[in-house]
Amino acid sequence: MEVPKSTKNEIMAALGKLLRTKRLDDITVTELVERCNISRQAFYYHFSDLYGVVDYGIQRYLEELQACTPEQWHEALERTLTLLRENRTLALNVYRAYERSYVEHDLRQWVTPLVEARVRMAAQKCGVTEDQTSFMIELLAQALASIVLSWVERGMPSSVVERLDDFDILVEGCLEYTMERLAQKNRKEPSSAGI
Amino acid sequence: MSMMNSVKRAGFRAMYGYLDKDPDANIPRLMDWVDRFAGDGPNSFPDQRSAFRKVIENPDNNWYRLLRSMWTDIDGEVRKTFFENFMLNGNLIGWAVQEEARERYGCNIPWAILLDPTSACNLHCTGCWAAEYGNKLNLSFDEIDSIITQGKKLGVYIYIYTGGEPMVRKDDLIALCNKHNDCEFLCFTNATLIDEDFADQMLRVKNFVPAISVEGFEEATDGRRGDGVFQKVRRAMEILKERKLPFGTSCCYTSANLDSISSEEFVDKLVEWGAKFSWYFHYMPVGNDAAPELMPSPEQREAMYDRIRAYRKSKPLFLIDFQNDGEYVGGCIAGGRRYLHINANGDVDPCVFVHYSDCNIRSMPLLDCLRSPMFMAYHDGQPFNENHLKPCPMLENPEKLREMVAKTGAKSTDLQSPETVEHLCGKCDGYAQAWDETAERLWSHGHSCSDCARRCAEQRAAG
Numbered sequence: 001m002e003v004p005k006s007t008k009n010e011i012m013a014a015l016g017k018l019l020r021t022k023r024l025d026d027i028t029v030t031e032l033v034e035r036c037n038i039s040r041q042a043f044y045y046h047f048s049d050l051y052g053v054v055d056y057g058i059q060r061y062l063e064e065l066q067a068c069t070p071e072q073w074h075e076a077l078e079r080t081l082t083l084l085r086e087n088r089t090l091a092l093n094v095y096r097a098y099e100r101s102y103v104e105h106d107l108r109q110w111v112t113p114l115v116e117a118r119v120r121m122a123a124q125k126c127g128v129t130e131d132q133t134s135f136m137i138e139l140l141a142q143a144l145a146s147i148v149l150s151w152v153e154r155g156m157p158s159s160v161v162e163r164l165d166d167f168d169i170l171v172e173g174c175l176e177y178t179m180e181r182l183a184q185k186n187r188k189e190p191s192s193a194g195i
Numbered sequence: 196m197s198m199m200n201s202v203k204r205a206g207f208r209a210m211y212g213y214l215d216k217d218p219d220a221n222i223p224r225l226m227d228w229v230d231r232f233a234g235d236g237p238n239s240f241p242d243q244r245s246a247f248r249k250v251i252e253n254p255d256n257n258w259y260r261l262l263r264s265m266w267t268d269i270d271g272e273v274r275k276t277f278f279e280n281f282m283l284n285g286n287l288i289g290w291a292v293q294e295e296a297r298e299r300y301g302c303n304i305p306w307a308i309l310l311d312p313t314s315a316c317n318l319h320c321t322g323c324w325a326a327e328y329g330n331k332l333n334l335s336f337d338e339i340d341s342i343i344t345q346g347k348k349l350g351v352y353i354y355i356y357t358g359g360e361p362m363v364r365k366d367d368l369i370a371l372c373n374k375h376n377d378c379e380f381l382c383f384t385n386a387t388l389i390d391e392d393f394a395d396q397m398l399r400v401k402n403f404v405p406a407i408s409v410e411g412f413e414e415a416t417d418g419r420r421g422d423g424v425f426q427k428v429r430r431a432m433e434i435l436k437e438r439k440l441p442f443g444t445s446c447c448y449t450s451a452n453l454d455s456i457s458s459e460e461f462v463d464k465l466v467e468w469g470a471k472f473s474w475y476f477h478y479m480p481v482g483n484d485a486a487p488e489l490m491p492s493p494e495q496r497e498a499m500y501d502r503i504r505a506y507r508k509s510k511p512l513f514l515i516d517f518q519n520d521g522e523y524v525g526g527c528i529a530g531g532r533r534y535l536h537i538n539a540n541g542d543v544d545p546c547v548f549v550h551y552s553d554c555n556i557r558s559m560p561l562l563d564c565l566r567s568p569m570f571m572a573y574h575d576g577q578p579f580n581e582n583h584l585k586p587c588p589m590l591e592n593p594e595k596l597r598e599m600v601a602k603t604g605a606k607s608t609d610l611q612s613p614e615t616v617e618h619l620c621g622k623c624d625g626y627a628q629a630w631d632e633t634a635e636r637l638w639s640h641g642h643s644c645s646d647c648a649r650r651c652a653e654q655r656a657a658g
Contacts, residue, residue, distance in 0.1 A: 040340075041336040044336075045369055045370040
């Protein structure tokens with residue numbers, strides 16, 4: 001049984017279609033493989049379960065996103081949220097099959113590279129420690145994940161773009177300022193800077 | 196997941212993370228922590244703890260070298276999966292579920308399940324039934340999936356493929372590893388079908404460990420398995436080693452190959468080739484075409500007993516000699532006590548060597564098979580001998596197997612040529628009688644007092 005390389009993508013596409021009509025936890029592997037016209041073992045050769053297919057789809061999208069530059073982070077995020085909104089039923093059918101803590105954890109990981117690029121750009125310009133940089137990345141990733149999550153929970157109303165604009169202004173306004181203050185602090189207390 | 200299991204899982208992961216960070220520094224420190232928690236009460240295993248401490252405080256100790264090599268020779272993700280699936284699920288969590296089921300159902304519940312995905316094999320080895328039988332019988336993907344799903348409910352997380360050549364079904368094996376990614380899969384294999392692509396898939400699923408069959412060096416292996424097989428086996432080992440994938444070997448010792456297959460030179464080669472474990476099997480005269488003259492003599496089996504025990508004190512390799520190691524597991528482990536065997540026809544055999552059964556996985560749930568008359572006869576009869584150097588109801592106690600088959604009406608499940616129990620046990624009577632004296636001597640010396648055991652071992656070593 002030689003499975004062609006595109007089987008994974010066919011499975012992903014078929015699941016996408018099913019998710020427009022029902023929740024992820026109401027879909028079975030048997031139902032999915034019938035749609036793709038493949039055997040159960042062909043499915044399990046590639047994926048451990050349906051959640052694995054969702055992970056695969058998200059990973060592929062994130063790989064595309066990671067190609068963007070720090071300057072494009074706001075645009076990338078806006079594009080993601082617009083895409084989610086356009087596929088609202090699908091996204092909610094996935095979201096509702098997971099526990100909130102799980103989504104929160106994953107969401108934080110997904111937005112971290114976006115925020116990280118931005119924070120590191122600011123950190124380069126002044127003498128802050130790695131610890132301080134990590135702290136800022138964590139803080140902003142947490143904030144951004146919370147904004148996105150509560151937006152999803154509210155059924156993805158259109159006002160998120162406005163929220164993101166506000167978040168962007170907040171980051172733009174205080175990131176450089178905070179970094180500079182931290183660097184000043186390090187200059188005053190060189191022993192505690194731990195560089 | 197129960198509260199207790201969540202606690203076990205969290206504790207185990209914390210411990211593993213600690214070890215993984217800096218194994219050299221943290222392995223000994225872990226024992227300090229264990230000692231503090233264990234206290235010094237009667238159930239605190241002081242001897243075991245002190246033995247383990249001896250191992251981990253001496254970097255030259257063979258067991259320490261083996262443990263340490265898990266960090267130098269094995270891929271980090273594969274190692275983590277092994278600890279999680281084998282140690283945590285297969286033992287810590289699985290054992291508690293198995294014990295509960297043993298109590299509740301009053302029957303044996305296994306620790307591992309051996310199964311034959313197929314009767315087919317790509318080689319044609321001398322004396323092997325698979326060569327003649329061919330690709331006639333298979334357990335389907337869904338049947339194996341069902342066995343594993345049922346097994347997990349009973350706490351079984353370790354599945355061992357045998358056959359036939361399981362790798363004939365390599366895509367199905369990978370799919371099963373992927374689906375049951377909380378289990379550890381081992382596979383007896385001739386290794387000739389392990390190629391770069393399959394090894395990459397092993398690296399992807401992380402829970403598949405081959406036990407490669409070798410008959411000894413090139414001449415012995417090719418003599419039985421066919422020209423060029425040894426070189427293919429070596430290549431397979433190299434492919435696995437390159438990718439930092441764990442593997443072991445499986446060796447069948449006979450009156451003809453015992454000296455070479457248990458020689459220090461051979462065992463050192465296994466370590467050099469990268470094997471982490473080597474399982475030795477006593478030749479069993481099973482089947483109408485078996486060759487009873489290949490059964491080792493009492494002197495040969497005693498030599499095996501001594502050699503494996505000596506290597507266990509000196510070689511960084513996990514060696515088991517199943518027929519001589521009954522003392523560590525309370526005698527016979529078959530009949531579902533620790534394992535059972537399901538053939539490619541779905542027959543549930545008590546043992547990989549004892550093909551008499553009264554149940555089939557295609558018509559009965561696994562739990563009902565474990566409660567069938569034949570399996571209950573094993574349950575009620577174990578241990579078959581108080582002397583664990585005579586553990587088997589066939590080889591050393593043939594009257595026991597005759598009795599069980601007569602009482603339960605179990606039928607031969609031999610796929611090619613059904614053998615009567617009388618024919619099989621008749622080949623073991625003489626062997627059992629001949630082995631008895633040696634077994635009694637070794638057992639009484641090994642189990643009276645430790646000083647005596649040591650003296651006897653020294654005398655034997657001195658010849």
